[in-house]
Amino acid sequence: MIYKRQDQIKTLNKTLEKVVEKDYAIEDLQHWVMSGIDFENRKLDINLDIDEQSSNLIRRAVSKFVEMDRKSSITIQLSTYGGDILEMFSIIDFLKSIPNPIIMVANGKIMSAGLPIFLCGDIRLAYTNTRFMMHSLSHKVGGKLKDTEIDVKEGSLLNSQMLDILVNNSKKNKKWWATKVDSHDYYFSVKEAKELGII
Numbered sequence: 001m002i003y004k005r006q007d008q009i010k011t012l013n014k015t016l017e018k019v020v021e022k023d024y025a026i027e028d029l030q031h032w033v034m035s036g037i038d039f040e041n042r043k044l045d046i047n048l049d050i051d052e053q054s055s056n057l058i059r060r061a062v063s064k065f066v067e068m069d070r071k072s073s074i075t076i077q078l079s080t081y082g083g084d085i086l087e088m089f090s091i092i093d094f095l096k097s098i099p100n101p102i103i104m105v106a107n108g109k110i111m112s113a114g115l116p117i118f119l120c121g122d123i124r125l126a127y128t129n130t131r132f133m134m135h136s137l138s139h140k141v142g143g144k145l146k147d148t149e150i151d152v153k154e155g156s157l158l159n160s161q162m163l164d165i166l167v168n169n170s171k172k173n174k175k176w177w178a179t180k181v182d183s184h185d186y187y188f189s190v191k192e193a194k195e196l197g198i199i
Helices: 001-016 024-034 052-070 085-097 113-119 146-170 176-183 191-198
Strands: 043-046 074-080 102-111 121-124 131-133 185-190
Touching: 024 121, 043 102, 052 074, 052 085, 074 113, 085 113, 085 146, 102 113, 113 146, 131 176, 131 191, 146 176, 185 191
Parallel strands: 043 074, 074 102, 102 121, 102 131
Antiparallel strands: 131 185
16 A cells, blocks of 8 residues: 555656745645545545645645546535534635535535535535434533624524535435434434435
8 A cells, every 4th residue: 555655656746846835845745645635547535634624635635636627526525523614614615606616525424514514515425334424513612601692693693504515415405414413313214314305
């Protein structure tokens, strides 16, 4: 596997000579490959929590794909337990802004903040044993009463926006989704995801 990746880095170095800066070092290419980015096949493999680091990686990699070719599709293979809702919205807004079609492939787990990101795919596929999970916004509040009220209001707004994404990319309405996710974690299979219009 190590030798295969080293060969891939050498191939990428030759392939990218015309599309990246001349001072783009082999160490940079090695970082891309080790991070799950395949420039040659326009694929991005994300198996991380949704946070600032993964959000930045997705934006940098996809921006490079777009720079190389503004028409060809980009494949994102996603497996995540979820994470930060604000970074989730950041990734969604970015992916919706690019001109390229996006193929999303669910692999292993698509949970929490990962599901709305998965729904950015123009084409959405899933491996047979992938598990999906969604829940309402996890939100911790504390401190002064007024600050707590503000935090609860903001949390409700973000949760509503998240539900809207589910509604706009599935066959179910907002009431259905709210009932499923507000009080507990809602797990479902690939078969159920297909019935819901998720894939």
